[in-house]
Amino acid sequence: MHRDRRRPIGLTQDSFHHWRDDMSLEDLEKRIKVLEDIEEIKKLKHRYCALCDANYNADALAELFTEDAVWDGRERGRNDGREAIRTFFQNAPSRLPFAIHMVLNPVIEVDGDEATGTWYLFQPCTYAEGNIAVWGSARYDEEYVRVDGEWLFKHLTLTSHFWTPFDKGWVETQFAS
Template sequence: MNTEQLLARLDALESRAAIETLISAYANAFDRLDRALLQSIWHADSSLDLPGFGSASNRDDILLMAENSWRQMPHMHHWMANPLIRIDGDSATGTVAADCVFYDVEKGPVQVSGLYHDTFERRAGKWAFTSRHFELHYLTPLKDWVPVAGNEPFASQQA
């Protein structure tokens, strides 16, 4: 293997690790209500489409949409699985399965399952999302679901 091939393989591994970190950072940012982390994973002209929850066509609007979601759903827990990532130079696409439990202030606890369809670009050496679209498979109210332990009390536990 020559140096050029070795560098290409190293770039592919580093790119995949960076993209998988973006996917994890998205879940952590929403779950922790972390505006700074959420801001760091998008290019300025990125878009986010969450049917039933909102859409945004740039990073600033994504942050506003997130803040609105956090008021509506102050407890979020995302699990991302099975990322399938295709890298082509400084562009990449991917899909990742998601299972989420939310506490919605109006609906109560709900489970949401679906698939994210993503595009990423590396600009000035930094990978970030350029678009994320959620394909909603299920939104299921968790009737009479009440956690019995943990450090995030839901409204029904505080009454």
């Protein structure tokens, strides 16, 4: 017996028809809009990571944030406002000349023109000081806002799990110097 893949697991054929019959066109349109918003936010995050990995184009990165945005890297510093964020990214290549931002496990909640998101980061990178190969892991907690039809970062917080030398691993050295 093959399961009807259009129907969520655990629903019988009868409950599937009931579930569909109860949905109005307006309900479906709202659900689709939320899904489209989630996809746009994922694209925003992808642009952020791609720009970071392509030598931190500070001007392009700053444009992904609202004028009054916050980029809070905790131990990496806090940057209030688009211009401070731009300056932070202008200096990033001198600190981190190589990085691959791999973000995963997004959980995005949309409420009208505002949204929140949580992502996990796994990042191989190079610390310029000492030319050290490093593994990194952190969590992004983010707030987004739609401005003139476009999703932007309002608040980004990076909480580190580890930044450890490649040759030692996070068990031996949780945070590289």
